[in-house]
Amino acid sequence: MLEVAVAAAFAALIAGVVTGAMVPFATKIAFAVRAVDYPGGRKFHGGAVPRLGGVAIGIGLAFGAGAVALMRWSAWGGGRVSKVELVALLVATAMVFTVGLVDDIVGVSVAKKFLVEFAAAVLIVYAGWWFSVLGVPGGGEVGLGVMGGVVTVLWIVGVANAINLFDGLDGLAGGVVAIVAGSMLAYSLIQGSVLTSVLMGAVLGACLGFLPHNRMPAKIFMGDAGALTLGFLLGAMSVHGSLKSSAAVAILIPILALGIPVMDTLVVMTVRFLERPKGHAVERLLRIFRADRNHVHHLMQRHGASRPTVVRMLYLFVLISCTMALTVALTKSSGLGIALVIVEAAAILLVRTLGFPRFTRALADDQREELREKWFAPPHPQADK
Numbered sequence: 001m002l003e004v005a006v007a008a009a010f011a012a013l014i015a016g017v018v019t020g021a022m023v024p025f026a027t028k029i030a031f032a033v034r035a036v037d038y039p040g041g042r043k044f045h046g047g048a049v050p051r052l053g054g055v056a057i058g059i060g061l062a063f064g065a066g067a068v069a070l071m072r073w074s075a076w077g078g079g080r081v082s083k084v085e086l087v088a089l090l091v092a093t094a095m096v097f098t099v100g101l102v103d104d105i106v107g108v109s110v111a112k113k114f115l116v117e118f119a120a121a122v123l124i125v126y127a128g129w130w131f132s133v134l135g136v137p138g139g140g141e142v143g144l145g146v147m148g149g150v151v152t153v154l155w156i157v158g159v160a161n162a163i164n165l166f167d168g169l170d171g172l173a174g175g176v177v178a179i180v181a182g183s184m185l186a187y188s189l190i191q192g193s194v195l196t197s198v199l200m201g202a203v204l205g206a207c208l209g210f211l212p213h214n215r216m217p218a219k220i221f222m223g224d225a226g227a228l229t230l231g232f233l234l235g236a237m238s239v240h241g242s243l244k245s246s247a248a249v250a251i252l253i254p255i256l257a258l259g260i261p262v263m264d265t266l267v268v269m270t271v272r273f274l275e276r277p278k279g280h281a282v283e284r285l286l287r288i289f290r291a292d293r294n295h296v297h298h299l300m301q302r303h304g305a306s307r308p309t310v311v312r313m314l315y316l317f318v319l320i321s322c323t324m325a326l327t328v329a330l331t332k333s334s335g336l337g338i339a340l341v342i343v344e345a346a347a348i349l350l351v352r353t354l355g356f357p358r359f360t361r362a363l364a365d366d367q368r369e370e371l372r373e374k375w376f377a378p379p380h381p382q383a384d385k
Helices: 002-032 053-080 083-105 110-126 147-165 172-191 194-214 223-242 252-257 259-274 281-287 296-302 307-331 334-376
Strands: 133-136 140-143
Touching (some): 002 053, 053 194, 053 223, 110 223, 252 259, 259 334, 307 334
16 A cells, blocks of 8 residues: 555556646747737636646646656556556547547537547446446445446536536636545555556646645636546546445445536526526537536625635535545445435535526626627727637
C-alpha cells in the first residue's frame, strides 16, 4: 500500500506542476483560435476569458499518470491491469477529450457529443468494467445481468455531463472533482487498486494545479475538454473501484461520492422536461440539454449567497458526501448506504426548494429588464466572437 501511495503522490505532483505550467500555453492557443468566452447572457465574468484550460489539464494528466506508468509498468502492469483495460481507457478518454476540445473551439452538436461519449463508455464496458449487482436493504443483492452494462454506460456518460454542467462558477468544478478524486484515491489505496490510485492521484494533482488560475476571478476556464474528461475519468474509475467492493454496496459508493452534481443534474433535466408538458416530445427532450440558470449553485445565489460562499458551501457538501461514501465502503453496509443516499437527495431537494421562490421572482425581474432593454435602450455594438 505504501508503494502505491507514493506512486499516486508522485503522479499528483507531476500532474499539478505540469498543469500549472501549461496554463499560459493553453491561454495563448485559446486566443489564437478564438476559443474565448465573452461576458453577457448567462456569463458574468468581467472580460474575455479563454476556455481551453482542458488542454493544460489533459497534458498534466498525461504526464502525471504516464510517468508513473512508464516507471512501474514492468512491476505492476501485467499482474494488476490488462492491456485491454489500459488501451480501452486510453482510447475512450482520448475520444471524450477530443470531442470536448472540438466543441470548445468550433462547437459540436449535442447529439454528436453524446454519440462519442456513449461510444467511449461502451469501450469501458467492453474492457470488463460494469456494475453487476445492486444492493438492497437487509444485505440482499439483485443481479443486474445484461442491464448492468446499460446502467454502467448511462452512469459514466451521466457523471461526465454532470461535472460539465456543474462547471458554472469559478473554481467550482475543479474543486469538486479534486475532493471526489481525493476520496476515491483514499478508497483505492485501501483496496490496493493501483490503476485507480495513480489515475485519481493525477486527477487530484491536475485540479489543484489548475485551481489557482480558475478561482474567482477566473483567468481561464477548463471548458468541455477539461470538464468532460475529468467527469468521464471519475465515472469510469468509480466503476472500476466498485469491482473490488462488497457486491451489496458496489453502486452505492460512487452514487454517494458523486451524488451532489449527479442528483442536481437529474433534477434540473427533469424540471426542463416538465416545463412545457404540452410541447412536442422531441422538443422537450432537446430542452433538457440546453443550458440555464436552474442548477443548485444558481439557486443558492438567488437565495442571497455570494458566489465565493456558494462555492465554499458546495465544497463542504461534496466533502460530506464523500465522507459518507467512505463510511459505507468501510462498513460494507447496504442499508446505511441507501439511507445516506436518501439523506443526500433530501438535502439537495431542500436547498433547491428554499432557493426556487427567489429564483422565480428574480427570473421575472430579469425578463422585465430584458424587455426594457429591448424596447427602450439605445443600440450598442455586439462583442466580436
